[in-house]
Amino acid sequence: GENVEQHPSTLSVQEGDSAVIKCTYSDSASNYFPWYKQELGKRPQLIIDIRSNVGEKKDQRIAVTLNKTAKHFSLHITETQPEDSAVYFCAASIMRGGADGLTFGKGTHLIIQP
């Protein structure tokens, strides 16, 4: 089955700096890669996703890049703010013409230092 590795497990950056979280996946058939943000004691929420036919996607301060050849994808957050502090999870899935279960990475605890 699919295996998703996520690094780093903890990332501390100064407010206003950029943060990058990286994930690798094992199954070359995976074609859907979402990122979820989870604040303490709350449910995960989707912040951005990308499909395998796209190399990059942006949404304001957040961007995701995908390298299918190397089987890795990354989350980039620019101009970080205190409210960006949370745990971020990457995930991968094979969408066989419909939604299927996600395989998650183990998460990155992002800490924004004031």
Add this chain to the structure above:
Amino acid sequence: NAGVTQTPKFQVLKTGQSMTLQCAQDMNHEYMSWYRQDPGMGLRLIHYSVGAGITDQGEVPNGYNVSRSTTEDFPLRLLSAAPSQTSVYFCASSYRFPTGRTSYEQYFGPGTRLTVT
């Protein structure tokens, strides 16, 4: 819309007891799933369903049963609870076949924190 709801929010069980975690959604989503979240382990898929009457196993199905008799409900049963099942359980739902205005986004419920002693 209430979205995805889960009951109970907290539960303490003794080893060997059984219980059912409830999950319901009012978005007419075909796809529903159960995940467990343990510290440092991320979320792991237990079981999922692509529609009423259809269920399948995920990554960690042992010790859990599911059924899907309606589109709205997807209960998770623990037949004989074990301390290893102490975890936070999240139910999620999504469109199975997104159209141009919808996506594969998984909508998560608020979670059930289960402790087995």
